Amino acid sequence: MPAPHRLVVLVSGTGTLLQALLDAASEPGYPAAVVAVGADRPGTEGVERAHRAGLPTFVERLAGHPDRASWDRALLDRVRSHAPDVVVGAGFMKVVSPEFLDGIGCPMLNTHPSLLPDFPGAHAVRDALAAGVAVTGATVHRVDAGLDTGPVLGRTEVPVRPGDTETTLHERIKTEERRLLVEVVRGIARADAAPGTSRQPQT
Numbered sequence: 062m063p064a065p066h067r068l069v070v071l072v073s074g075t076g077t078l079l080q081a082l083l084d085a086a087s088e089p090g091y092p093a094a095v096v097a098v099g100a101d102r103p104g105t106e107g108v109e110r111a112h113r114a115g116l117p118t119f120v121e122r123l124a125g126h127p128d129r130a131s132w133d134r135a136l137l138d139r140v141r142s143h144a145p146d147v148v149v150g151a152g153f154m155k156v157v158s159p160e161f162l163d164g165i166g167c168p169m170l171n172t173h174p175s176l177l178p179d180f181p182g183a184h185a186v187r188d189a190l191a192a193g194v195a196v197t198g199a200t201v202h203r204v205d206a207g208l209d210t211g212p213v214l215g216r217t218e219v220p221v222r223p224g225d226t227e228t229t230l231h232e233r234i235k236t237e238e239r240r241l242l243v244e245v246v247r248g249i250a251r252a253d254a255a256p257g258t259s260r261q262p263q264t
């Protein structure tokens with residue numbers, strides 16, 4: 062059995078998506094494990110979850126650097142030091158550079174609370190409500206140089222209910238988003254470990 066895929070997870074908030082990965086990884090046979098958690102701001106519940114799980118953490122604040130390129134390089138160094146197989150943006154509210162994506166040496170995934178390509182950006186749930194759609198959802202995609210534009214790896218639909226607020230709708234989306242993320246990561250880790258791939262154990 063190959064070693065579990067090494068996940069470095071980046072967070073900005075409460076980290077319930079991270080928690081879903083931590084919970085999945087504690088089940089026998091789940092093919093991935095979180096090895097480190099990073100944040101772009103101090104004091105997040107996401108980093109607290111990592112501490113409780115006994116994982117290494119790091120925080121790189123944009124304000125702690127003279128410019129964005131310096132922050133991006135520092136984040137890259139932190140991520141690379143944990144030798145990830147996959148980097149996961151799980152509610153990570155910063156855009157990384159093409160240099161970061163080249164430098165990590167593995168795919169980066171992002172999870173987003175809408176059915177991309179609809180409603181990219183930081184206010185996806187609010188924007189979906191304002192547009193009056195009957196169905197929205199969540200998307201896990203590979204990160205590229207654009208904002209929420211990379212290839213879609215999985216999507217899940219969530220109906221909008223009468224009377225939904227941004228909060229109620231986002232909570233229902235996040236329930237599905239957590240399941241989707243766990244399944245997409247499982248699929249990637251299994252595919253990479255399949256015969257004929259570079260991660261297959263060499264004999």
Ligand code: GRF
Pocket residue numbers: 073074075076077078079107151152153172173174235238
């Ligand atoms: C998710 O809906 C994510 O897509 C969005 O912020 C939420 C993060 O939730 N960008 P949590 O911090 O994992 O609870």
